[in-house]
Amino acid sequence: MSPTEPDLPDAVPLLSVRGLRKAFGQHEVLKSIDVNVRSGNVVTLIGPSGSGKTTVLRCLNGLEIPDAGIVEFAADLTVDFSTQVSKKQLAAMRDRSAMVFQHYNLFPHKTALENVIEGPVQVQKRQGAEAIEEARELLARVGLAGKENSYPFELSGGQQQRVGIVRALALRPQLLLFDEPTSALDPELVGEVLTVMKELADEGWTMVVVTHELAFAREVADEVIFMDGGVVVERGHPDTVLRAPREARTRQFVDRLLNPF
Amino acid sequence: MTINWDLVWESLGPLLIGAITGTIPLALASFGLGLLLALLIALMRLSRNPFLSGVARIYISVIRGSPLLVQLFVIFYGLPSIGITISPWPSAIIAFSLNVGGYAAEVIRAAILSVPKGQWEAGHTIGMSRRQTLVRIILPQAARVSVPPLSNTFISLVKDTSLASLILVTELFRQAQQVAAFSQEFMLLYLEAAVIYWIICLVLAGGQSGLEKRLDRYVAH
Numbered sequence: 001m002s003p004t005e006p007d008l009p010d011a012v013p014l015l016s017v018r019g020l021r022k023a024f025g026q027h028e029v030l031k032s033i034d035v036n037v038r039s040g041n042v043v044t045l046i047g048p049s050g051s052g053k054t055t056v057l058r059c060l061n062g063l064e065i066p067d068a069g070i071v072e073f074a075a076d077l078t079v080d081f082s083t084q085v086s087k088k089q090l091a092a093m094r095d096r097s098a099m100v101f102q103h104y105n106l107f108p109h110k111t112a113l114e115n116v117i118e119g120p121v122q123v124q125k126r127q128g129a130e131a132i133e134e135a136r137e138l139l140a141r142v143g144l145a146g147k148e149n150s151y152p153f154e155l156s157g158g159q160q161q162r163v164g165i166v167r168a169l170a171l172r173p174q175l176l177l178f179d180e181p182t183s184a185l186d187p188e189l190v191g192e193v194l195t196v197m198k199e200l201a202d203e204g205w206t207m208v209v210v211t212h213e214l215a216f217a218r219e220v221a222d223e224v225i226f227m228d229g230g231v232v233v234e235r236g237h238p239d240t241v242l243r244a245p246r247e248a249r250t251r252q253f254v255d256r257l258l259n260p261f
Numbered sequence: 262m263t264i265n266w267d268l269v270w271e272s273l274g275p276l277l278i279g280a281i282t283g284t285i286p287l288a289l290a291s292f293g294l295g296l297l298l299a300l301l302i303a304l305m306r307l308s309r310n311p312f313l314s315g316v317a318r319i320y321i322s323v324i325r326g327s328p329l330l331v332q333l334f335v336i337f338y339g340l341p342s343i344g345i346t347i348s349p350w351p352s353a354i355i356a357f358s359l360n361v362g363g364y365a366a367e368v369i370r371a372a373i374l375s376v377p378k379g380q381w382e383a384g385h386t387i388g389m390s391r392r393q394t395l396v397r398i399i400l401p402q403a404a405r406v407s408v409p410p411l412s413n414t415f416i417s418l419v420k421d422t423s424l425a426s427l428i429l430v431t432e433l434f435r436q437a438q439q440v441a442a443f444s445q446e447f448m449l450l451y452l453e454a455a456v457i458y459w460i461i462c463l464v465l466a467g468g469q470s471g472l473e474k475r476l477d478r479y480v481a482h
Binding site: 099103105110167 | 386393397398401405480
């Protein structure tokens with residue numbers, strides 16, 4: 001399945017986030033974040049833990065409600081969090097994106113197939129037979145043919161995460177959000193998940209990825225955003241940000257990831 | 262002490278009738294209604310609305326804080342003095358359901374809270390409303406967790422229905438009392454009643470393991 005992209009002139013980003021702010025109690029997690037994502041692009045958010053990168057994703061999917069800021073999708077949906085946001089607006093925003101979680105968050109009481117069709121059938125009210133067929137195709141495409149009727153506990157972490165990715169794809173979102181999708185995996189299973197993600201990027205899916213996998217960012221990302229302490233420290237092409245960062249903090253972080261000892 | 266087997270045999274009929282037409286339907290009806298009430302109370306208790314959760318909190322406290330026998334007597338012997346007269350069977354069902362509602366509410370609340378927060382988030386991210394997530398994602402997982410403690414509640418209830426004999430409901434224990442009074446064989450009849458309660462509870466415990474196995478099919482062992 002190819003992404004469903006709106007036709008946009010090159011200058012208009014699919015997603016535009018301006019002045020995003022979020023505090024948990026006294027703690028300001030996001031201090032005015034701006035992000036633009038063009039259709040078909042892959043943006044990776046990197047940074048130390050606590051830098052706020054996951055919160056950015058969660059705000060985009062409505063799992064956290066920002067305190068302020070504007071989220072604009074393809075110029076036809078604008079949500080201004082400085083004002084009271086209705087449930088309907090929030091739902092409309094959430095519908096644009098689908099999230100892949102660090103801990104997969106598959107539904108343990110449903111099979112792989114049931115996990116995938118739950119959204120299309122129960123929420124989007126699509127035809128059961130059609131949703132099942134599409135789910136089978138998608139599962140086969142990520143190498144999970146034959147695992148349709150397996151429960152999550154019968155699958156490896158890498159397989160579970162691939163089901164998680166297919167569950168997101170099946171919703172036909174405009175934007176895929178990945179929250180550290182490989183951080184909970186055993187090292188030897190990371191590759192199979194990153195490979196699927198790279199394929200999605202090649203097919204033209206628009207993706208925002210929070211990750212510590214610098215190799216993935218370097219190879220796949222169109223833009224790397226380095227965050228620290230709730231602000232964007234540096235952003236740009238991966239070749240610049242990861243190989244020749246301008247900011248000292250970025251350099252430190254990248255060095256530490258590449259040379260842990 | 263010699264056992265009067267003839268009496269055991271003769272009394273078995275009335276005692277079983279008491280169990281089949283009294284104890285068992287009383288327990289089933291009260292447990293069914295009590296569970297519905299418990300789910301409602303548990304959701305109220307979890308609600309962000311302080312009024313709803315406050316009402317639920319008080320309800321649970323009152324039910325757990327007073328003896329079941331007292332609750333039964335208030336409904337059957339107390340209410341008539343303010344003009345509400347309810348016959349024995351409905352009185353018993355009301356009292357037992359209210360009681361189960363209070364205890365099972367806490368079980369269900371705990372079971373709902375035991376489902377990881379990520380499950381709510383996964384429900385939301387595929388576009389489900391709170392209610393949809395609750396019904397399709399959270400409750401099925403909570404059900405699995407709550408089977409053992411709810412079985413406890415049910416087994417207690419089966420035995421507690423003997424209290425209904427005190428408000429004139431004809432059930433297993435009341436039958437035993439009557440035969441005992443007539444024959445003066447108290448030890449024999451009460452032990453016989455105890456054995457029948459025990460057998461009913463054995464069957465229930467068997468049902469519990471069956472249900473647990475069924476609900477455990479999606480869990481690693």
